[in-house]
Every structure is written in structure tokens, then in C-alpha cells.
Amino acid sequence: MSVLFKNARILATVNGSFKVLDGAFLGVSGKKINYIGTNRPSFPYDSEKDMHDRLLMPGLVNGHAHSAMNLLKGIGSDLPLQDWLNTIWPVEGRMREQELVSGMEMVVLEMLAGGTTSFSDMYLKPMVTQKVIGESGIKADLCRVVMGGDENTDYLTFQNRVEALEFHKEFYNAYDGRLHVDWSVHAEYTIADRIAEKWAEEIQTLGGRLHIHLSETRTEHENCINKRGITPAGWFNKLGFFNVPTYAAHCVWVSDEDMAIMKDKGVTAVHNPSSNMKLGSGFAPVQKMLDRGINVALGTDGSASNNNVNMFEEIHLASVIHNGYHTDPTIMKPADVIKMATVNGAMAQGRPDTGSLEVGKCADIIAINLDAPHMVPDHDTLALIAYSAQASDVCMTMVDGKILYENVNFLTMDRERIFHDYKKSCEFLSKS
Amino acid sequence: MSVLFKNARILATVNGSFKVLDGAFLGVSGKKINYIGTNRPSFPYDSEKDMHDRLLMPGLVNGHAHSAMNLLKGIGSDLPLQDWLNTIWPVEGRMREQELVSGMEMVVLEMLAGGTTSFSDMYLKPMVTQKVIGESGIKADLCRVVMGGDENTDYLTFQNRVEALEFHKEFYNAYDGRLHVDWSVHAEYTIADRIAEKWAEEIQTLGGRLHIHLSETRTEHENCINKRGITPAGWFNKLGFFNVPTYAAHCVWVSDEDMAIMKDKGVTAVHNPSSNMKLGSGFAPVQKMLDRGINVALGTDGSASNNNVNMFEEIHLASVIHNGYHTDPTIMKPADVIKMATVNGAMAQGRPDTGSLEVGKCADIIAINLDAPHMVPDHDTLALIAYSAQASDVCMTMVDGKILYENVNFLTMDRERIFHDYKKSCEFLSKS
Numbered sequence: 001m002s003v004l005f006k007n008a009r010i011l012a013t014v015n016g017s018f019k020v021l022d023g024a025f026l027g028v029s030g031k032k033i034n035y036i037g038t039n040r041p042s043f044p045y046d047s048e049k050d051m052h053d054r055l056l057m058p059g060l061v062n063g064h065a066h067s068a069m070n071l072l073k074g075i076g077s078d079l080p081l082q083d084w085l086n087t088i089w090p091v092e093g094r095m096r097e098q099e100l101v102s103g104m105e106m107v108v109l110e111m112l113a114g115g116t117t118s119f120s121d122m123y124l125k126p127m128v129t130q131k132v133i134g135e136s137g138i139k140a141d142l143c144r145v146v147m148g149g150d151e152n153t154d155y156l157t158f159q160n161r162v163e164a165l166e167f168h169k170e171f172y173n174a175y176d177g178r179l180h181v182d183w184s185v186h187a188e189y190t191i192a193d194r195i196a197e198k199w200a201e202e203i204q205t206l207g208g209r210l211h212i213h214l215s216e217t218r219t220e221h222e223n224c225i226n227k228r229g230i231t232p233a234g235w236f237n238k239l240g241f242f243n244v245p246t247y248a249a250h251c252v253w254v255s256d257e258d259m260a261i262m263k264d265k266g267v268t269a270v271h272n273p274s275s276n277m278k279l280g281s282g283f284a285p286v287q288k289m290l291d292r293g294i295n296v297a298l299g300t301d302g303s304a305s306n307n308n309v310n311m312f313e314e315i316h317l318a319s320v321i322h323n324g325y326h327t328d329p330t331i332m333k334p335a336d337v338i339k340m341a342t343v344n345g346a347m348a349q350g351r352p353d354t355g356s357l358e359v360g361k362c363a364d365i366i367a368i369n370l371d372a373p374h375m376v377p378d379h380d381t382l383a384l385i386a387y388s389a390q391a392s393d394v395c396m397t398m399v400d401g402k403i404l405y406e407n408v409n410f411l412t413m414d415r416e417r418i419f420h421d422y423k424k425s426c427e428f429l430s431k432s
Numbered sequence: 433m434s435v436l437f438k439n440a441r442i443l444a445t446v447n448g449s450f451k452v453l454d455g456a457f458l459g460v461s462g463k464k465i466n467y468i469g470t471n472r473p474s475f476p477y478d479s480e481k482d483m484h485d486r487l488l489m490p491g492l493v494n495g496h497a498h499s500a501m502n503l504l505k506g507i508g509s510d511l512p513l514q515d516w517l518n519t520i521w522p523v524e525g526r527m528r529e530q531e532l533v534s535g536m537e538m539v540v541l542e543m544l545a546g547g548t549t550s551f552s553d554m555y556l557k558p559m560v561t562q563k564v565i566g567e568s569g570i571k572a573d574l575c576r577v578v579m580g581g582d583e584n585t586d587y588l589t590f591q592n593r594v595e596a597l598e599f600h601k602e603f604y605n606a607y608d609g610r611l612h613v614d615w616s617v618h619a620e621y622t623i624a625d626r627i628a629e630k631w632a633e634e635i636q637t638l639g640g641r642l643h644i645h646l647s648e649t650r651t652e653h654e655n656c657i658n659k660r661g662i663t664p665a666g667w668f669n670k671l672g673f674f675n676v677p678t679y680a681a682h683c684v685w686v687s688d689e690d691m692a693i694m695k696d697k698g699v700t701a702v703h704n705p706s707s708n709m710k711l712g713s714g715f716a717p718v719q720k721m722l723d724r725g726i727n728v729a730l731g732t733d734g735s736a737s738n739n740n741v742n743m744f745e746e747i748h749l750a751s752v753i754h755n756g757y758h759t760d761p762t763i764m765k766p767a768d769v770i771k772m773a774t775v776n777g778a779m780a781q782g783r784p785d786t787g788s789l790e791v792g793k794c795a796d797i798i799a800i801n802l803d804a805p806h807m808v809p810d811h812d813t814l815a816l817i818a819y820s821a822q823a824s825d826v827c828m829t830m831v832d833g834k835i836l837y838e839n840v841n842f843l844t845m846d847r848e849r850i851f852h853d854y855k856k857s858c859e860f861l862s863k864s
Contacts, residue, residue: 079761
């Protein structure tokens with residue numbers, strides 16, 4: 001199967017930089033982009049799609065989510081962090097497998113409709129929820145969250161570890177590589193030290209990638225220093241975790257020394273502006289990390305603290321809030337933020353074959369409707385994406401050359417059945 | 433003409449507080465709401481509209497905009513403030529009457545599609561652009577921006593003043609009161625002192641309301657103190673401007689003493705979070721102003737510094753950025769922010785008959801589609817509006833009992849003709 005998009009505005013990447021083409025062609029053959037240019041390609045395609053008034057850009061990569069927390073959205077809003085956690089945990093504890101699947105399905109519907117083609121998720125029972133990745137056609141890095149334990153826990157039978165290893169064994173690189181199985185440590189403050197030590201040793205021998213939370217709040221960062229005499233990043237590094245390619249959510253309170261470690265070890269910071277703002281966590285030093293050459297990706301965090309999985313909202317926030325915080329309109333350029341939301345996230349996921357529109361890359365492509373009052377005029381396409389565009393402007397989402405969403409229709413997912421199941425899950429959680 | 437909305441979720445106001453009704457009825461007769469309740473009203477309506485999976489809420493009031501600056505969107509992005517102004521001013525200077533009208537038309541299209549039912553605009557030639565208010569059916573407070581002058585300017589023939597007075601005389605309360613004509617002072621740093629003194633004296637005798645910029649940047653605030661020994665708010669107050677009901681955009685750097693003046697004089701602060709963030713102006717002390725009982729409204733500012741007129745984006749930003757800045761998730765409650773975006777804006781405009789859903793108020797109502805992945809579950813309707821909803825969820829916009837926008841269709845405005853004219857205006861500005 002091959003398709004030629006024509007008459008498009010295209011946000012292509014040439015030698016690592018964005019280049020906007022007008023009235024251009026983009027060809028897809030199988031899973032890959034095989035042509036980009038302003039002249040019609042000389043080779044044939046099975047079909048053509050007119051993309052007049054449409055912008056083709058790389059699909060968005062959501063670098064940090066907790067899928068099924070969607071079901072908890074709006075519970076305990078505006079409480080202090082610990083009160084909020086105490087409010088949602090009992091509800092979370094009642095989730096059965098069908099709730100986890102329903103939550104994942106609804107989040108994937110929302111992601112596809114909003115232009116996300118790949119996401120990294122940290123949550124419970126990925127062995128069950130992974131089927132949504134298989135069915136929907138989206139790409140994802142899932143992990144079984146690893147946390148807890150105490151001095152008496154038997155490491156070898158520790159359930160978090162056992163489930164993580166089983167999931168890895170059965171699903172690593174499943175669905176033609178659309179699914180990646182990552183390792184995780186929830187955070188330094190939620191895992192027993194001796195479990196962490198053994199876990200760090202074990203995953204270094206297994207390959208794969210590591211998904212963690214890092215220095216999200218000032219309290220957790222300072223408590224770690226007070227307790228261990230070392231920062232969270234220093235602790236992770238000392239234990240050897242950063243010898244595994246790592247992406248770390250939040251990084252709000254990382255120190256200059258932490259950033260030096262991250263740069264040295266190739267740790268990706270995943271910026272989560274909505275969540276950091278809503279929960280009052282603070283402003284991650286994003287421009288500083290970018291200036292130091294640290295790979296910075298972008299994520300939504302879970303819907304319970306966002307409250308959606310709208311990557312265009314994150315692009316907008318990341319583009320403007322740091323200007324306000326540093327009273328400097330010249331930082332956080334649209335090009336840098338759009339890279340955070342695309343190719344940098346793909347790098348964090350170990351997917352060098354996607355995240356930008358280039359010949360030979362995966363056809364993970366979204367189309368943005370430019371024919372809307374808020375999308376005119378287009379004096380600067382990158383600024384238009386960063387400051388004006390909305391998730392609802394996405395009119396097509398393609399992954400590996402397959403269209404999964406187009407003009408409000410889901411082509412691989414049964415929206416009606418998913419809403420039906422989701423409502424039943426919501427009723428179950430409310431009643432029990 | 434009367435219409436009964438049924439099966440709706442309704443964000444009603446009872447004794448000044450929000451109350452969410454489910455499966456409820458809202459009746460509109462002529463321009464007014466004449467029924468709200470969970471039981472079917474006993475009196476008849478000409479027609480009924482089923483609002484299953486729809487939330488009815490008050491239309492949004494955009495408290496501060498510069499309509500036609502839409503045409504400049506994306507020019508000089510990410511430059512320092514003065515460089516940006518130097519970049520856009522020459523283009524702005526080339527705008528003819530048709531550009532001003534086109535810009536206003538496009539902004540009103542965007543506003544209606546995004547649930548704004550009334551806005552306050554400060555720009556050039558409202559005598560020309562006012563016709564868009566007449567034709568579209570939206571409500572607006574327009575003013576002829578007053579700025580400039582020098583020691584040699586003859587006050588009586590000063591063009592800004594003459595145009596402002598003419599506009600007021602011809603259009604005050606036009607279009608059945610949908611159009612208000614306000615007075616303006618662009619800002620303390622852009623007007624000659626002797627013009628300002630006479631203008632303050634004159635408008636106190638004329639009635640009406642005053643729209644100003646106040647302490648947007650630290651530089652302008654401190655320069656005023658250095659130059660005059662008084663803050664901008666102190667200066668406006670000393671000259672008597674605040675004896676006219678005033679709404680002041682930005683208020684980022686107002687002092688405690690300034691807030692005391694604002695409270696005392698009933699000055700409304702219009703918060704513009706997107707613009708304050710994007711331009712690096714800083715964080716207005718919004719929670720402090722609310723705590724002191726100052727009326728705080730919400731606005732987009734012009735599209736050139738936003739870059740859209742999306743009030744749901746402002747609601748989201750106002751709800752989260754102050755939590756981040758003060759590392760406190762308990763401030764800026766959804767109910768307060770939604771009031772800022774509705775009834776507080778209506779108060780700023782001197783429209784006590786709108787801004788909330790209550791019997792006897794104007795039928796300025798919007799419907800939000802709840803049947804979308806990002807809008808489920810609804811554990812807390814106010815949180816859903818503040819944190820999850822998008823402008824694109826608006827599926828109906830009604831002003832004074834007349835539907836102006838419904839399911840992507842504009843019922844009073846010719847979208848095709850407006851886009852055609854707008855593109856011609858963009859071409860003219862690019863070429864000249």
C-alpha cells in the first residue's frame with residue numbers, strides 16, 4: 001500500500017532542522033516515508049490525498065503518562081498534594097482489569113484524536129492493557145511500575161519485579177515493534193533501598209530502557225538529600241540505573257550537578273508543564289537543560305493531574321510559561337518545543353526511526369487543519385503550531401503508514417463500545 | 433420566539449454560587465432566560481432542543497482584546513518586547529479600513545466558535561469596525577484607543593479625542609445595547625501628561641466606562657515611579673480617571689497600595705495569562721486581588737501576543753500557572769476562574785444582566801459537548817471546565833436568545849466571504 005499526499009504544507013526536517021514546504025508532496029510506501037518535495041514524484045502511488053489547507057507534521061510523542069488514571073480525573077481537585085493522593089488512592093485501589101483496559105482505551109482514543117502517535121506509560125498490569133496497543137495501532141512504551149518493598153521483602157519473589165520481568169519476556173518489541181517494554185522505578189522515595197540496589201543490578205544485564213520520576217517536588221528532592229546525603233539523580237546514578245538508557249519525568253528541582261550527570265549519562269528529561277503547574281510542583285529548568293545539550297521530551301503526566309492528554313496544550317504551556325517565569329520572551333523557541341514534542345520523545349523511547357518527516361523514517365504523521373479562524377494568518381508556521389494550534393485541529397493521525405484517525409472517525413477502535421465499557425467502569429468505581 | 437433546552441447539564445448560579453443541575457431544563461423567551469430547573473416547566477415554548485451530553489454554561493466574556501492585531505499574528509515571534517513592537521508597528525501602520533474590518537470579522541468568528549459572547553476591544557477606528565458587532569450579533573465594548581500627544585498638541589482638535597467622542601456620540605448603546613462605547617487611555621507611558629489631565633476631566637462629565645493598560649511590565653511600572661514618583665495606578669487615580677468605572681488590563685506589577693486603590697475605586701483587573709507568559713511580563717497577583725475583593729476578569733489580549741482569542745486556554749492557564757508560581761495547588765479554584773471568565777467580565781463591561789445562568793438574565797449561553805474522550809469522566813464539572821475543556825468543545829453560542837453558532841456553522845456571519853476578504857487583506861499587508 002502506498003499513498004501520496006499532495007498540495008500540503010509540510011513541516012519537514014532537513015539536517016536536523018525544520019523546513020516548511022508549501023504546496024508540497026509527501027509519499028508513503030508501506031510503513032515508511034519515501035518521498036518529500038515540492039515537485040511531484042516520478043514514481044506511482046496506489047492513491048492520492050489532497051491536503052490543501054492542511055499541515056503535515058510529525059506525530060506527537062507523549063513522553064510520560066499514566067493511562068488509566070484518566071478514570072480518576074477531577075477527584076480531589078485543588079487539594080494539597082498529599083491530601084489529593086489520599087483521596088484518589090482508595091478509588092485507584094478498586095480498579096479491576098476491565099477498569100485498567102477501559103482507562104487505557106479512552107486515553108488512546110483521546111491521544112489519536114489529538115495527534116499523538118506514540119506514548120510512554122507507567123502503570124499497573126501492562127500485561128493486560130498492552131492489548132489496547134495491539135488493537136489500536138498506536139506506538140507505546142509500557143512498563144510495569146516498580147515501587148515499594150521493605151527490609152523483609154524477598155527480592156526474587158517481589159511481585160513488582162516478577163510482573164515486570166514476565167511482561168518484558170512476553171511482549172518486548174511486540175506488534176512489529178510498535179510496543180516497547182521498558183523498565184521502571186516509580187521514584188527514589190517510593191522504593192526500598194535494597195530492592196532498588198538489586199533491581200539496578202538486574203536491569204543493567206537485561207537491556208531495554210528505564211522510565212522514572214525524578215525530583216518532581218522540592219520536598220521529595222530535599223528529603224532525599226537529608227536522608228541519604230545525595231540528590232535523587234545522584235542516587236539513581238550511584239546505583240547504576242543511569243547505565244540503562246533512562247528518561248526521567250518532571251526534573252523540576254534538579255541541580256546543576258544533576259544536570260551534569262544527566263548530560264553525561266544521556267538521561268532524557270520529560271517536561272510535564274500542565275501537571276507541574278496544576279500540582280504546584282514548580283518550573284523545571286527546561287531552557288537550561290536544552291542549553292546544556294540534555295535531551296528534553298514533553299509529556300502530559302496522568303489525566304488525574306492534568307486533566308487530559310492533550311499534547312498541544314503541553315506544547316503551548318512549555319512555549320510560554322518559562323518566558324513568564326524568567327520574564328524573558330526570547331527563550332523556549334517554537335522549534336525547540338516542537339522537537340521536544342516529537343523527535344526528542346522518540347529518542348527517549350529508543351525509536352530513532354521516527355519523530356520527524358524525512359525520507360526513510362516511519363510514516364508517523366499527523367495533519368493539522370489550517371482552515372480555521374484561529375489558524376490564520378500563517379506568518380510563521382512553527383509559531384502557529386506552538387501558540388495557536390489546538391488538539392482539535394488534528395484531522396488525520398497515521399502510524400506506520402496506516403491511518404488510525406481521520407475527520408473525527410476512529411478507524412481501528414470501536415468508539416461506541418469503548419464509551420459503553422468506560423461508563424460501566426466509572427459506575428463500578430463510584431459505587432464500590 | 434421561545435426555546436426550551438432539555439436533558440442538559442446546567443451550570444446555574446444560585447445566590448452568587450455555581451450549582452450544577454443534571455438532566456435539567458432551561459427556557460429562553462425572547463432575549464431572556466425565563467426558566468431553569470430539573471422539572472419540566474408548566475408553560476409552553478415554540479421549540480425544544482435536546483441537550484443530552486451537553487453542558488449549558490454562561491457565555492464567556494473576553495475582557496481585553498485588540499481585534500485586528502489578529503492580522504499580525506506570528507510576526508516577530510520570540511523577540512524582546514521592544515524589537516517585537518518595532519517589527520509589527522510598520523505592518524500595523526499599513527492597515528486600511530478594510531484590514532481593520534477583516535481582522536475584526538475573523539476574530540469574531542473565532543470568538544463565537546470558542547464560546548465568547550461578549551468582548552472588550554481597544555483599537556483603531558471603532559467607528560468602522562463596529563458594523564461587525566451589529567452584523568454578527570455578538571456583544572462588545574469597543575473604544576477608540578487614546579494615546580500620544582505632546583506639549584504642543586491642541587487638546588480640542590487632538591484626533592484620538594475627537595474620534596473617541598464622535599464614536600461615543602453616534603454609537604453609545606447601539607444595537608439594542610449589545611454595543612457599548614467605552615473610553616480609553618492606552619497606558620500611562622503612552623500619553624502626554626497634559627492630554628491625560630484634560631481627558632480625565634472630560635470623561636468624568638460624560639459617563640461611560642474606561643479601558644486601560646496598567647503595570648503590564650516591570651519596566652513600565654518602575655519607569656513611572658522613577659519619572660513621576662508615583663505608581664501607574666496612583667497616577668491614574670490622582671488624575672481622577674478611576675472616578676469613571678474602570679477595567680485595567682494586565683496589572684502584573686501592581687503594588688499592595690495599588691490594590692488598595694483598585695479595591696477602593698472598584699477598578700476591575702483583567703488578567704491576560706497567555707500574553708503575560710508569552711511576552712515574559714510576569715505573574716499578576718491574581719489570587720491576592722481575588723482575596724482582597726477586587727473584581728478580576730479574564731482576557732486574551734490581542735492575537736499578536738497570544739496567539740489566538742481562545743478563552744478556554746486563558747481559563748486553563750489562569751487555573752494552573754499561579755499554582756506553579758506559588759508552588760501551591762490549593763489556590764485559583766475552578767469556580768473563581770470561571771467567574772473571572774463570565775460574570776466578573778460582565779461586571780467590568782457594566783452588564784449586570786448577563787454573565788450567569790439565572791432566570792431574568794440575558795440568554796447569553798454556550799453549550800459544551802461532553803461526549804468526547806477528554807471530557808469523561810465528570811467527577812467535578814467545574815474542574816472539567818477549568819482543566820479539561822477546549823474551545824472546540826463549544827457546540828452552540830447564543831447571545832440575547834439568538835443562536836449565532838451551532839455545530840461548526842455560523843448563522844449570522846458569512847464565513848466564506850470573510851475568509852476571502854481576510855486573505856486579500858493579508859496579501860495587501862505582505863506586499864506593501
